[in-house]
Structure formats: C-alpha cells, structure tokens
Amino acid sequence: MEARQRKREVMSAKFAEKRATLKAAGDYKALDLLPKNASPVRLRNRCQLTGRPRGYMRHFALSRNMFRDMALAGKIPGVTKASW
Structure with a gap:
C-alpha cells in the first residue's frame, strides 16, 4: 500500500501542471484521458x-x-x- 501511495504522489506531481492548464481551459475530455493515479484526490495521508x-x-x-x-x-x- 505504501508503494502505491508513493506511485500516486509521483504521478500527481508529474501531471499537476498539465492538469491545471486543462482544468483552466475547461477541457474535461482531455482530463479524462489522464491516468487515474494522477489525480490528487486519490492521495491519502499516511x-x-x-x-x-x-x-x-x-x-x-x-x-x-x-x-x-x-x-x-x-x-x-x-x-x-x-x-x-
């Protein structure tokens, strides 16, 4: 579980900038194409x-x-x- 958490942290940081630009542009179809683990919502405090x-x-x-x-x-x- 800890390895999964670290993987999610790396993915979230990697796609943070791209995610912010897509969100600002309102391009939700492109946001859906990003990896699920790139979402900061999937992170959990441990x-x-x-x-x-x-x-x-x-x-x-x-x-x-x-x-x-x-x-x-x-x-x-x-x-x-x-x-x-």
Missing part, C-alpha cells in the same frame, strides 16, 4: 512510520498510535501527558 491511513495527525505526520508511543517515550519535544 503515518510516516507505519503507513497506517486511519487516525492520522497532520501536524506530526503520525498515526495516533505512534504519536502516543513516541509522546510517552519523550521523543516528541513539547508534548507531555496531561494530568489534572
């Missing part, structure tokens, strides 16, 4: 360590599980466990 797609924390680029483990181990600066 954890940098595990590749998990769910529970993604955008600010840290980690899933909730890895964030919790790293925070408790003190590997994320400025993050402490709340206690009140």
Whole structure:
C-alpha cells in the first residue's frame, strides 16, 4: 500500500501542471484521458512510520498510535501527558 501511495504522489506531481492548464481551459475530455493515479484526490495521508491511513495527525505526520508511543517515550519535544 505504501508503494502505491508513493506511485500516486509521483504521478500527481508529474501531471499537476498539465492538469491545471486543462482544468483552466475547461477541457474535461482531455482530463479524462489522464491516468487515474494522477489525480490528487486519490492521495491519502499516511503515518510516516507505519503507513497506517486511519487516525492520522497532520501536524506530526503520525498515526495516533505512534504519536502516543513516541509522546510517552519523550521523543516528541513539547508534548507531555496531561494530568489534572
């Protein structure tokens, strides 16, 4: 799954300029002929360590599980466990 995600990222970046010009021109038939993986909508945020797609924390680029483990181990600066 991670390899597919990387492939989609490369394709999306490669066709971004062409996609923007076709969209601005309103040429939707030509847009349909572009590869499906070239669409930025098909990208999915994934954890940098595990590749998990769910529970993604955008600010840290980690899933909730890895964030919790790293925070408790003190590997994320400025993050402490709340206690009140």
